[in-house]
Amino acid sequence: MSDPIATLIHQHHEADALLARVEGALRGDDWPLAQRCFDEAEQSLLGHFELEEQQLFPAFEAATGMRHGPTAVMRDEHATMRDLLDSCRMQLIAADRDGLLAELDTLLVLIQQHNVKEENVLYPMCALRVADLATLLARSGQPA
Amino acid sequence: MSAAPALAFERAPQPGLVFGCLLPAPWVGVAAGLLLAFGPPDGLPDRFAPLSLSLVHLLALGMLLPVMLGALFQLLPVLAGVPVPLARWLAPGVALCCVGTASALAAGFLQGSALGFRWAGWLGAPLLGLPALAICRAGWRVVAVNASTRMLRHIGIALLLTLLLGGLLASLFGAGLALPLPWLLDWHIAWGLGGWLATLLAGVAATVLPMFWQTPRPPAAAERLLPWLLYIPLALGGLEGAGLLLPWRQMALAGVGLLASLGLFGVLRAARKHDPAWLLWLCALLSWWLVAALGLARDYLPAQWPLGWWLGVLALVGGAVLPVNAMLGKIIPFLVWLHLRRRLPARVRVPPMQSLLRPVWQRAQVASLLLALTALLALPLQPAALALPAGLLFALSQAGLGGLLLSVGWRFIRLQRSLGAGAVGQSEARR
Numbered sequence: 001m002s003d004p005i006a007t008l009i010h011q012h013h014e015a016d017a018l019l020a021r022v023e024g025a026l027r028g029d030d031w032p033l034a035q036r037c038f039d040e041a042e043q044s045l046l047g048h049f050e051l052e053e054q055q056l057f058p059a060f061e062a063a064t065g066m067r068h069g070p071t072a073v074m075r076d077e078h079a080t081m082r083d084l085l086d087s088c089r090m091q092l093i094a095a096d097r098d099g100l101l102a103e104l105d106t107l108l109v110l111i112q113q114h115n116v117k118e119e120n121v122l123y124p125m126c127a128l129r130v131a132d133l134a135t136l137l138a139r140s141g142q143p144a
Numbered sequence: 145m146s147a148a149p150a151l152a153f154e155r156a157p158q159p160g161l162v163f164g165c166l167l168p169a170p171w172v173g174v175a176a177g178l179l180l181a182f183g184p185p186d187g188l189p190d191r192f193a194p195l196s197l198s199l200v201h202l203l204a205l206g207m208l209l210p211v212m213l214g215a216l217f218q219l220l221p222v223l224a225g226v227p228v229p230l231a232r233w234l235a236p237g238v239a240l241c242c243v244g245t246a247s248a249l250a251a252g253f254l255q256g257s258a259l260g261f262r263w264a265g266w267l268g269a270p271l272l273g274l275p276a277l278a279i280c281r282a283g284w285r286v287v288a289v290n291a292s293t294r295m296l297r298h299i300g301i302a303l304l305l306t307l308l309l310g311g312l313l314a315s316l317f318g319a320g321l322a323l324p325l326p327w328l329l330d331w332h333i334a335w336g337l338g339g340w341l342a343t344l345l346a347g348v349a350a351t352v353l354p355m356f357w358q359t360p361r362p363p364a365a366a367e368r369l370l371p372w373l374l375y376i377p378l379a380l381g382g383l384e385g386a387g388l389l390l391p392w393r394q395m396a397l398a399g400v401g402l403l404a405s406l407g408l409f410g411v412l413r414a415a416r417k418h419d420p421a422w423l424l425w426l427c428a429l430l431s432w433w434l435v436a437a438l439g440l441a442r443d444y445l446p447a448q449w450p451l452g453w454w455l456g457v458l459a460l461v462g463g464a465v466l467p468v469n470a471m472l473g474k475i476i477p478f479l480v481w482l483h484l485r486r487r488l489p490a491r492v493r494v495p496p497m498q499s500l501l502r503p504v505w506q507r508a509q510v511a512s513l514l515l516a517l518t519a520l521l522a523l524p525l526q527p528a529a530l531a532l533p534a535g536l537l538f539a540l541s542q543a544g545l546g547g548l549l550l551s552v553g554w555r556f557i558r559l560q561r562s563l564g565a566g567a568v569g570q571s572e573a574r575r
């Protein structure tokens with residue numbers, strides 16, 4: 001793992017691309033593809049949230065002493081996004097195309113405004129303040 | 145937290161403050177449309193016709209500036225982790241100050257009275273200088289890592305210079321001087337359209353286009369172009385005041401053309417072209433591209449072509465009103481949704497943003513705005529006859545947006561009541 005921050009950002013883009021593929025599949029009425037891409041997107045997002053919550057945020061909190069600052073906001077937003085993923089899952093089960101597209105649209109906007117804060121502010125701060133970030137993130141078994 | 149930037153996105157200004165900057169915009173657009181429809185069409189489509197000059201300032205200063213200041217109050221903490229100093233006190237006065245100054249200027253141009261210019265130059269420009277200074281101050285602390293933060297770091301100076309030059313021009317008009325130095329006028333327009341508007345939009349687009357429309361991210365080399373690609377030629381323009389003639393206008397136009405081409409390249413490869421506002425971005429970038437192409441080809445085009453009018457419409461309506469409409473349609477439902485989510489208990493499901501602002505209505509509004517843009521570009525064919533329909537179409541498109549945003553607010557109030565009451569009912573039933 002050369003640059004741990006680049007890896008985290010890459011995970012963001014990967015989930016974005018998968019969600020865009022879900023939307024594309026739904027527009028083409030390809031439900032099996034939509035289902036498959038959604039499964040992958042959900043897995044990718046949840047894995048990424050866990051990596052941040054279990055490894056990155058605690059390390060940042062320990063390094064800066066800020067426990068109720070930005071990481072609290074990020075954890076809150078993860079919770080909201082998990083709820084939205086559940087809502088999407090419900091629409092997927094109900095095979096409600098427009099309902100699912102609407103939930104996906106909301107989820108996408110939420111993810112984007114979350115990621116931009118992490119990528120522009122939180123991650124650079126982590127790179128600056130957290131010692132040995134690469135080992136820390138590798139420990140969770142995430143791909144390099 | 146001394147050397148590193150403070151993490152301030154949890155300290156972004158309250159949505160209410162930002163709403164105050166954003167929500168009046170469409171209604172100022174309505175006023176501008178009505179002014180075109182019913183104002184004195186004498187001299188149209190000349191760029192120095194009193195109506196043209198009034199409309200330009202009503203749009204740029206009254207409609208666009210408050211949105212852009214509101215956006216910066218929000219973007220600086222979110223994208224760069226730097227809050228704007230005194231934003232809480234500055235934000236409530238922004239829209240009023242912008243609309244007031246724009247109205248004074250519009251009156252000055254329409255009635256030729258010195259009083260309007262004096263109000264705008266001696267009160268409006270200095271007052272608007274305060275948020276500009278606050279943005280300069282915040283920019284000072286921004287760590288430039290990409291195109292957007294590069295823009296945020298330096299954008300305040302462009303606004304400050306535009307206001308300074310504009311205030312100077314207004315003071316000259318106010319003192320009864322008929323035509324100040326043409327160079328001063330050109331430099332004011334160049335800083336306003338290129339240094340402020342185009343640079344700000346390019347910096348914002350570099351972040352929001354990949355976010356909401358899933359365009360490919362700009363290449364790393366292109367990220368470094370901001371803001372110097374435009375600031376260097378504009379700074380060279382200052383030397384013209386000292387008698388040194390350089391091709392700074394052409395350099396700036398070529399810069400705008402390059403930024404627009406990069407943007408077009410991204411937008412055409414967007415993964416979310418189905419989003420109603422995608423078309424607005426496409427047409428906005430085409431408009432900027434045309435501004436650059438027509439501006440550069442100016443000397444080779446027939447003299448009777450209404451280039452001044454076209455460049456103004458393409459930059460201000462095509463290049464700025466369109467993306468502002470696109471962003472308002474995204475940001476307002478998002479802020480409302482987020483607000484509902486935070487206010488209601490976690491187990492209450494908040495309906496998706498698309499149920500706050502229906503895509504089919506948004507599509508209709510986009511179509512009406514593009515129709516208005518077409519009518520405005522066609523106006524020089526028959527200025528006296530086309531001013532009325534073009535103005536009305538533009539007013540209608542902005543009333544459409546204003547109405548949609550009001551309906552989002554109305555849905556917010558109703559949802560908050562019904563979902564909030566439902567949540568209380570549920571918890572009481574459980575007890």
Ligand SMILES: [Fe+2]
Pocket residue numbers: 049052074078114118
């Ligand atoms: Fe996160």
Ligand SMILES: [Fe+2]
Pocket residue numbers: 008012048052115118
């Ligand atoms: Fe993340």
